[in-house]
Amino acid sequence: MGKPTGFIDYTRKPLPERDPKERVKDWDDYTLRHQEQELQQQGARCMDCGVPTCHTGMMLNGMTTGCPVHHLIPEWNDLVYQGQWKEALDREHERNNFPEFTGMACPAPCEGACVLGINEPPVAIRSVELAIIERGFKEGWVKPTPPTDRTGKKVAIVGSGPAGLAAAAQLNKAGHLVTVYERHDRIGGLLTYGIPEMKLPYQVIERRVNILQAEGITFQPNTEIGKEYPLEKLHSDFDAVILCGGAAKHRDIEVDGRNLKGIHFAMDFLHTNTKSLLDSGHADGAYISAKDKDVIVIGGGDTGTDCLATSVRHRCRSLIQFDIYPKKGTERELDNPWPQWPVIHRVEYGHKEAAAVFGEDPRAYAVMTKRFIGDDQGHVAYVETVEVETVMNEAGRKIRKELPGTEKRWPAQLVLLAIGFSGPETEFLTEANVQLDNRSNVKAEYGSYRTNIDGLFAAGDMRRGQSLIVWAINEGREAARECDKYLMGETSLP
Structure with missing residues (x-):
């Protein structure tokens, strides 16, 4: 690390917030931002751990510990400390398609697994993560990068939440023609309509969706699969389908x-x-x-x-x-x-x-x-x-x-x-003979994401049950990898 004593020299400073009495008068972002020097100091607090655990992403005692997308956290913390923001952004995007979503709305299990957190306040990982991506947008580093070649294969994604968007982004990078179906009028799933505006402003979601659209992804809002568009027909119209509809059945x-x-x-x-x-x-x-x-x-x-x-x-x-x-x-x-x-x-x-x-x-x-x-x-x-x-x-x-x-x-x-939620809405799934597990989620093994129907995959809350945004991104990315392998016989996706 650039500053081996950073965790001794600097104290943890979480993301500052606006005065509660004032912010309740509007719907604007309730948080403020660090100055660059403060962010570099927060990055410097990242220790030279022998075995870092912030990026592990596993379940311990029924709870998540570490980052499920296996973020390269020590690397981009050090790059921020060194002032190498563009390189930090590249490291961030290597494992996470949407660090602005997790930076604003993730409970940060990475911080719970921070080695420094054993006896000191952990590194303010989420604050640094958010600062990197916002710097990227500000500097114009985040821009559409459509694939140079197309495979001609068509993939449908059901649901435009974090799992669906992550799967779409990855499959589009692989050159497939991707269409995302969303039953509501705006793209984003629970990112848009489940998280309030002052916590995750819609313009943050829309900004990313616009990039994905410019990269060649087609979005179809106001289209509910199982009603306006039967799942069986969708399956026959596309070479592969990934179900990312979330767990929308209320407890x-x-x-x-x-x-x-x-x-x-x-x-x-x-x-x-x-x-x-x-x-x-x-x-x-x-x-x-x-x-x-x-x-x-x-x-x-x-x-x-x-x-x-x-x-x-x-x-x-x-x-x-x-x-x-x-x-x-x-x-x-x-x-x-x-x-x-x-x-x-x-x-x-x-x-x-x-x-x-x-x-x-x-x-x-x-x-x-x-x-x-x-x-x-x-x-x-x-x-x-x-x-x-x-x-x-x-x-x-x-x-x-x-x-x-x-x-x-x-x-x-x-x-x-x-x-909470007890699982996905299942009527259209049972009508299409999609097999469910004993918790009423779509039955598809973690790591393969294949359902009982050939060419039909499932990821995110629809497969694993109610969970975190970062798990949804993890599953969307991995399901895209398995789908690409199914379509092409091999894959270069991570």
Whole structure:
């Protein structure tokens, strides 16, 4: 490394943020940017590890550790420290087609596996990653590079999320004619309509899509495979098809009062908000509004946090987030050693914003919803809960033990269910005889991505279940490699 003592000389500086009280007044990016010298110092903190683990990308104890796309992190950290930004961009793009997406919206499992993180704050890898790609766009280094030769083979990609876009980008590089089908009106899948504008601005997605289009990829929005275009016909019209439709089947909650009005899936709330914002700046009113309402978000993950941030910007009256788990500590527990993902208490952007507006962190821990109570018009008015303790039963499974005397009733006119997804929407898959696994995902082995139908592949959340953007990119790239091998008998794709 260029500065062997960098991790001693400099402290970690994560990406700076705008004042929470101010940023909730708009939908602009909530983060700020480092100065170049600060970025070079952050790059210098990357140690000369004997065995770096930031790039490993594996599952440990059911969680991701390291970077699934196997980013060359120590290399581009050093290049940033040396001021060699163009070379750093080349290293970044070597393993990741879309570092701007992961730089803005990935939880950074690479940082959880950073060797420095054993006893010091880890390297601010994601901040450096984002700075490299933004410098690339600013300097004009990121530009269309269409293939010089075409194979004549046609490939269809179903879904334009990170897996679909990555697969399309790689197959197009190999010279195939690629068409990407998206059922919504804008390209990007959950990148566009599942992540709020202040966290991942649409212009960032559109900027990349425009490059892919200039490289020769065809995009077909407003086309739902299985409805407007049967999967069987798509399969016969193309030489190969890759299913990258994501895991769009919502997990629900089965309690009394679930049918009351005012209870919505989180993704419906986020989708309609972003579409209305992009279409008309919310002037059309075609979104689920939290304005002047008592809002309860059920679910403690990233999507729940996005619901908090969106509700605050709507000017909700009050805001609570239920987390079924107890509050975690600020340090790793003994059963959560490095390099596992650190299961610790985190204060994300939405929590900061809710606290700035309402005076306290919005989360209620170890709380389980028992029922919804409605008013005379059939609209939700209250949520009834009980505190729980998570224990192991005789079979070794986690169960929730209710604590007597902890029942509580919370006012709510808007309830948002942010408890994840159970798998892909399967009706069109079963109609086409695509085999599913025991979790209702498309059955295709990791590494080969082949389904039971010849020439039909699957990647991303549709294959592996709900996961991270960076896993979707990994699978999209690898599925493209296997598809190219299927089409040509060999492949040069990584």
